Amino acid sequence: MRKHAVLITVLFALTVTLVSVSVVFWKFFQLNKQNYINNIFTKHAIITQIYQQHQQKVDSQIMLEANLAVYNFVLEKDEKDIEIVLKNAKILKKKDFQNVNSSLLFSGNGFYTKQIVTDLTATMLEFNRKIYFYLQSPSSSVLILDEELKPYKYWNVAYSYLVIIFIISVSFVLILRKLRPLIRLRKKIALYGDGDMNVSFKANGHDEIALVSNELEATREKINLILESRTLFLRNIMHELKTPIAKGTIATQMLESQKQKDRFSSIFGRLESLVNEFALIEEVTCMGDKTDFKEYRLVDIIDGAIDMAMIERSSITVEVDAVHKINANFRLYTTAIKNMIDNGIKYSIDSHVKILIKGHELAFESRGECIAHPLQYYIEPFTKDNPSKNSFGLGLYLVDSILKAHNQVLAHEYENGINRFIFA
Structure with a gap:
């Protein structure tokens, strides 16, 4: 995942942007639709006024239809149609009103005014892309159709949303196209690091990556x-x-x-x-090409190192099973083991080296005093503890260089009078 961190970051930014824009547009769509319904409901308050006047004056239905027709409103009279609309319509908005009816009456004490308050409910409905207004009072109810009014159209918001999403998507596609040369460049750098000295980094263009x-x-x-x-x-x-x-x-x-x-x-x-x-x-x-690396048994490499060191077999104890294998350059890895054998025999108190597998790693044990300096001191070229020894101080430096070429490191530990060097 770390290899594609930039790509993952770009895709994450794209996802967050698309989700954020979608949420904002959804909220805007809901708010815009609600404002549209509120504006219509407010503008059509005339319907409620006409119906209230009809109830107060107790006009005929013909008079009610005539008053509604002035504003292009149609009174629904078919009971079946009314039932279908009320059953299946979507409620857009609903509001309660109070109708105050004042009457002048006479009694023994003279004339007086009597006010009758009647509850009135106005409901705005949508059915088959038509807008209805359903007015209810305790004594009656009417369903009124506005022939000119159409439901809320969301295409303008949807069109704007799709345009913005398209622009964002195209922008991120262009960004990803700009990142493709960076991905190719990373692969070429990896090839160069693996030893392909002829790989070309040359690129056309004038941007930063080029x-x-x-x-x-x-x-x-x-x-x-x-x-x-x-x-x-x-x-x-x-x-x-x-x-x-x-x-x-x-x-x-x-x-x-x-x-x-x-x-x-x-x-x-x-x-x-x-x-x-x-x-x-x-x-x-100078070794970059690892095509000559092959799989060998460790015991075969150790036998080759012992022969190269030209020492008595009695000076070496090998406790390595034949099942252990390694992908290596045979000559170089043999030289590294040979140098470790020479080093162990030269600085041990009994001129003996033990080679074994310890924790799935190759180890070289020899009895003697602990090395006087940290291991890093000895893997530098031309360094040695005893100048009188017949050595140039390149043994461990060469071992460390060979191990690095095999993606390994040289480690050291001292335990109970034993120096243990490990190919880790």
Whole structure:
């Protein structure tokens, strides 16, 4: 999920925006519709006035119809139609009124005014896309149709909503299209990190992503040029060094003094070992292509390392089952184990190393004092505890470099007089 964090963020923003706009438009639609109904109800208060006057004056139904016709209102008279409308219509608004009827009466005390208050209920209905007004009083009721009035039309709001949703969707599609080069760029960077030195970051365009891609392309070319120059320089240096070392080794055999012969043989031998270790370091640090990595049994790699170390089998105890396998470069991983064997025998008090699997990890145990410095000190090049030891201080540095190329790290722990180095 972390790989697509930007894409997920954009999609989340799109979802939140669409939901927010939808909620706002829904609320606006409800409010607008209610305002429309309220305005109609208020404007059609004349219907209630006409009906109230009809009740007060006790006019005929013909007079009521005539008064309603002036405003294009139609009085529904068919009982079946009235029943259907009242049963199936949707109530839009309902309001109660009080009708006050004043009458002048005579009694023994003279004339007096009598007021009769009658409750009146007005209901606005919608049925078959027509608007009706149903007026009820305790004594009678009427259903009135407005022939000109139409129900609320929501198309204007829906059209505006769809236009805005379309604009937002198109905007986010354009954003996602702009992010596609970024996704491709990430994949190319991953390929370059895996060792494909010929991958091209070049991009067309003048936006920020294209500028970053072109800068990466220029940087890639510079890095490749530096790596090629470095590789060529190191290989030439090592080749030029091997020639005089070989000549010096041959010339050493011509010396008459055995003491001088042994001294020069040791010097040229150390020089040759140093050049070989430099060659391994150059190979490890420049290794990007892992096509030569294959699956091997750990016991086979350990046997190869023991043979390379040229030590007695009695100095090694191996407790590794044949079922344990690893995907590795055989020669480099063998060299790493060989260096650990040499290091363990050299610094142990009994010249013995035990190789075992501890917690699904390869471990090397040897008896001796705990290392004097943190492990990080020893994996730096040309560092060692005892300068008198026959070493260049590159052993653990080379081991650490090989393990990093295999996506592993070197760890150390000390327990009950045992130094334990672990390939974790």
